[in-house]
Amino acid sequence: MLCTGLAFIYFYGLIHRIGAARTSTVTYLVxxxxxxxxxxxxxxxxxxxxxxxxxxxxxxxxxxQRAR
Known part of the structure; x- marks a missing residue:
């Protein structure tokens, strides 16, 4: 549960920092x-x-990521 919570915090931090479109590519690495x-x-x-x-x-x- 703690790991999932940390993952969400990092994910939403990325959305705030670099935007939703670029952050969505992180899910392809799972x-x-x-x-x-x-x-x-x-x-x-x-x-x-x-x-x-x-x-x-x-x-x-x-x-x-390069195309942007």
Missing amino acids: PLFGALFAWVFLGEPVTLAMLLAGALILGSVAIS
């Missing part, structure tokens, strides 16, 4: 960090498809 934490803490295997999807996510977020 699956990437979920896979990263599963690998680090749970020992889940990382597949080639996961690596390619992660690169696609990071590239897409980077491009969307």
Whole structure:
């Protein structure tokens, strides 16, 4: 519960600081960090498809941030 509350505080702080449109791209990073934490803490295997999807996510977020 505390972690969720902190996440909301950071999220709404970002909205205030950089705007809603740019902040929304943060939500695209959630699956990437979920896979990263599963690998680090749970020992889940990382597949080639996961690596390619992660690169696609990071590239897409980077491009969307540069365009503004």
